Amino acid sequence: MPIHEKTLIRPENLVTHEHLEIDGVDVSGHWSTFIESRAVTDYNENLQEEISALAGGENIHRCWQCGSCTNACTVNAINPDFNPRYWIYLIRMGMEEELLRDKDIIWQCVSCNKCTYACPRDVVPEGVMKATAHWLELKGHTPESPSTIFDDGFSQQVFDTGKIEDSRVMRGFFKGTGQSLTQPWLVAMVTGLIKRFPLFYLIRMGWQTVFRPKTRGWGRASRAIHEYVEEVEAANRAALGLDAKGAK
Amino acid sequence: MPKDLKDPSLKKVAYYPGCALEGTGHAYNKSTKAVGKELGLDLVELKNWNCCGAMEVKNIDPNIQTYLSARNLSIAEDMGFDTVMAPCNGCYHNLKKAEYDLANDEGSKEVNARLSGKAGHATYAPGKVETIHSLDWIKRAIGEEELSKRVKNSLKGLKIANYYGCMYSRPRHIFPEKDKGEGSESTSKPHFMDDLLAAAGAENVDYPLKTACCGGAHTLSDSDTSTKLVLNLLTTAEACGADVIATECPTCHTGLEMHQIRAEKVLGRKTNVKILYFTQLLGMALGLSAGKVGVNENFSDSRALLKEKGLG
């Protein structure tokens, strides 16, 4: 498959003529106008360097475009637009505008590492997906994805107390993304269990809400981690040429 | 100590349950401990352990995740253990990854030393503690032969699809002991759970999605994707003739249960295959009651099926 397969057959490049004849040939119907817009001039020469400065992106330069990652990819199987091989190509070429067309789905990588398992060049495409999603947010191209909101809420709990408690993570996430905790499927799930096993379930939920699980003596580790996170965030912003606050 | 114990050093190991086993995965914790007790194996829980960072902390920074696991490994070492058993795929994976990164990546090593120093505990050096999964533990400490002798209530007639998920075998490089031929675990077609359940009398179906992904990393943040992935796991298991999907990870297990219900409520796709931890199945085969292995705590209600098969 040619490297440019996707650019060439975008719906917006298709034209339709009900009756059109050129040089005596009937070309009525749909056809692609890709030939009109081939020249790319808006390269971002720093793109690969920026992505590889973020955690996970370090090995992107090794990619030889074999496509094994996309072929193995879990998300690609349900959404053909999810194409790690293609995004790695765009990043290496500096084709930022083209990459931005897919900015809303890159975060959907489920970290299954099927790509990493298949990659013959140790690129760790899973890491590249995470670095790219991170880059999109730091540069302000996308708002924080639900995944980032989840990761942040979860990690803050770990950094603060050393442990997490899943119902708290869940409540925090639903609040952070403005979703209701009374979605029918969630209600069905919980009530099904409570019907069978009311006491145990309610006691456990209640207990864990009041007595948050904690790692004893975590204070110093917590401070050390928080300090380190600040350091990493500053380094990430510097690598992307952003000011101290970054573009959010 | 039973005579034919294969690896006697595994009779007593350090135990790292992890956060999920204290929350939604409680039944896995309960059934793992119950099976261990029944088989005469000792678990000594790590003192003051911390979260391994699951699938999330690495997205803030992978070195912090390495530190979190290194702290747990240093606790095991302090307690005098050279083996730690983690039943959760996420914990198991992260401890393995930390072991690999500390041996091969200067950056992780440096950050681990710095954070350990500031936190005031010993810096874990790789090679001191081996991390094993609950599957390795039972397989290596007891083995199929001994296990089959201990079975009081055979799983005969129960058709099982064994589901291992992603973190148990990928990426390959953090599991140097796998893919070593005869007797070792395979990363492409794992079989340790199949082996143990077969020894307990179950009939394993040929399940092609053993190592497919359940979307666990985005089970809440991208529920539609997870539901599609899980529905595929469930319908394929049913097409293979399975009554039960056996799991060995709390995230996979809860994901399968949640999205089975979600697929029914949101997509109108109902499936009947039941979801049980492999330790719940082994426990019942060893003669423990369904209650003792926490079957009531599962969202997936398997009571009628177990009754029909004369289990629990």
Ligand code: SF4
């Ligand atoms: S880790 Fe992400 S990119 Fe890689 S195969 Fe899985 S979903 Fe696809």
Ligand code: SF4
């Ligand atoms: S599998 Fe590896 S080398 Fe092949 S296209 Fe994907 S990242 Fe590049």
